[in-house]
Amino acid sequence: MSAQSPRMPILKRAGLRPFPPRVSAFTRPFWTTLGEGRLITTACRACGRLTFPPKLVCRGCWSEDYDWRELRPSGVLYSYTRVHVLPRAFVADGLYDFAIVDLADGVRLMCRLLGDPAQFAPDIPVEMVVAMYDDGPLFAARPTG
Numbered sequence: 690m691s692a693q694s695p696r697m698p699i700l701k702r703a704g705l706r707p708f709p710p711r712v713s714a715f716t717r718p719f720w721t722t723l724g725e726g727r728l729i730t731t732a733c734r735a736c737g738r739l740t741f742p743p744k745l746v747c748r749g750c751w752s753e754d755y756d757w758r759e760l761r762p763s764g765v766l767y768s769y770t771r772v773h774v775l776p777r778a779f780v781a782d783g784l785y786d787f788a789i790v791d792l793a794d795g796v797r798l799m800c801r802l803l804g805d806p807a808q809f810a811p812d813i814p815v816e817m818v819v820a821m822y823d824d825g826p827l828f829a830a831r832p833t834g
């Protein structure tokens with residue numbers, strides 16, 4: 690892994706993750722590292738492309754030779770939406786916001802958007818955070834500052 694970035698804030702959340710990820714031997718390093726406040730993904734050794742979520746095969750050149758690379762936990766809000774019709778697993782959460790974030794390292798990802806919706810707007814700076822549930826972590830974004 691490359692030089693370490695600042696750790697993400699870890700926000701305690703009550704209860705279990707509403708839709709827990711399926712953890713495999715391949716994705717375990719991602720989830721373990723996320724629980725420590727760091728966001729990592731796979732980087733292709735052949736062409737250098739970052740993929741998110743982590744993938745065994747590069748979607749650029751199909752190489753299966755990869756490294757884990759730490760991502761800087763900052764970026765900008767590309768777009769967002771409020772979910773009004775809740776999937777059954779998320780009913781207990783009530784209305785929530787969902788983001789597409791462009792990280793500083795060039796990765797685009799989707800995640801929960803936390804914080805005051807009055808602050809949400811395209812292109813605002815955001816930071817990545819860990820939502821730590823009783824059964825493990827999820828990643829989310831929130832406006833910076």
Ligand SMILES: [Zn+2]
Nearest residue numbers: 733736747750
């Ligand atoms: Zn590649």
